[in-house]
Amino acid sequence: MALTDAERQLLEELEKTLTVEDPKLVSKFAKPVRPVHSAEAHPGLAVVGVLGFVVGLIGLIVGMSLYWWISVIGFVIMLASVVAVISVWTRKPGSSGRSSAASSQPSARPSGEDFLSRMEQRWRDRQEQ
Numbered sequence: 001m002a003l004t005d006a007e008r009q010l011l012e013e014l015e016k017t018l019t020v021e022d023p024k025l026v027s028k029f030a031k032p033v034r035p036v037h038s039a040e041a042h043p044g045l046a047v048v049g050v051l052g053f054v055v056g057l058i059g060l061i062v063g064m065s066l067y068w069w070i071s072v073i074g075f076v077i078m079l080a081s082v083v084a085v086i087s088v089w090t091r092k093p094g095s096s097g098r099s100s101a102a103s104s105q106p107s108a109r110p111s112g113e114d115f116l117s118r119m120e121q122r123w124r125d126r127q128e129q
Helices: 005-021 023-030 043-065 068-090 112-128
Strands: none
Touching (some): 043 068
């Protein structure tokens, strides 16, 4: 649905006001979000994972009526398939799936001391009010 000129102008004014009032928030939302690695990037592994899940489910059901160990094998196959598909979908683009300590980059998250000092400052600010 297209915006009218008045709505578009109002939206631009709101964006400018927000940029002036809270530049941190604007910069946070301006950063590109890393897309989730979907099945499009690894269609073969996704298909194998889904087929493995179905085979494991069939083994689980059949094993309940025949032998208990068939159910256990079916469950293990289902579990391995789910873990494989999830690891493919959440893998960062260009990563090999294994991380090494030498090539890892420092974390962008603040350390525990930063967190504690911010919490203490918030507590002091609340007490002063």
